[in-house]
Amino acid sequence: MQNKQAKYIELGELLLQQILRGHYPLSALLPTEKELCAQHGISRHTAREGLRYIERIGLVERRQGAGTRVIRTNLPEQINQFTQSVQELLEFGQQTRFSIDVCQLLITDKDEMSRLKFSHPREYIYLAGVRSEVHDKKPICYSSIQQFRYHTDLYAKDLDKKTALKQMMHLLSSSNIGRVEQEFTACLLTSDMAQKLNDQAHSAGMRVVRKYFSKQGELVLLAESIYPAHRYRYINVLTPASKKL
Known part of the structure; x- marks a missing residue:
């Protein structure tokens, strides 16, 4: 579903x-932001973000003053998970296809309440599927x-996947999210998970758990993603702290 x-x-x-397809070969320069605006009738912002997308x-x-140059002509195996902000994290979700195979309305059990520090049971929409x-x-x-926050019109025995996904995307707009907590742990792919991801059972994987909090500090969504290890790459950049004068 997309x-x-x-x-x-x-x-x-x-x-x-x-x-x-070879229209832009290796080392070729892509059109500039200004040229893309003229070619496609788009804004400078759209042109800039389109170039960042393929970057x-x-x-x-991309290098300032040197343009955008092709450095490879086939798709890389690994996924670059380097994000510098909540906005970039949300954009990554929008740039992929989420095929939902489970959509249910559930309620937290005692273990979940303890783990998430909830004082009382909470109903939530549960979505699961392959992101590709x-x-x-x-x-x-x-x-x-x-998803712990949603409109009450979704209180139905059989949830509509399209509506539930639309509700989730609206909730995850940058205007609603105050912060995201991320946890990364190694894991092994179960036979069932390996089959879903077209990988080998018991091979290495990466589990990423993200907690999305509203600007008021409320946990509104919890997402757990399992990646085959060879498809996951996390890059971070550290710079020296500036000295106070």
Whole structure:
């Protein structure tokens, strides 16, 4: 299941396909932001984000004053999970396809209440499924999501997947989220999980748990994603602390 793509994603996917098909060979320069605006009738912001989209995938390198240059003409195996802000994390979710195979209305049990520090049971929407690449449909991870805030019109015996996903995307807009806590742990893929991700059972994996909090500090969504180890890459940049004068 996939939401309507933003304009910058459409531009990024177009450029990606042009690179993969040889329209822009290795070391070629892509059009500038100004040229893309003229070619596609888009804003400078859309052009900039479209170029950042394929930069994140790993096909191009952008340097100020030197333009955007093609550094590879095939898709990388690993996923770059380097995000510098809540906004970039949410954009990553929008740039992938989420195929839901479980959609239920559940209630927290005692173990969950203790783990999440809830004082009373809370109902939540549970979504689970495979997140995959838009361009080649290759599985990225298996995600299970507990959404604790949603509209009451979803109190139904059989939840509509499309409506539930739309509600989740609205909740995860940057205007609603105050902070995200992330936890990374190694794991082994179970036979069932390996089958869903087209990988080998008992091979190495990476578990990423993200807690999304509202600006008022309320836990509104909990997401757990399991990645095959060879598909996961996390990059972080550390810089020296500035000295106080």
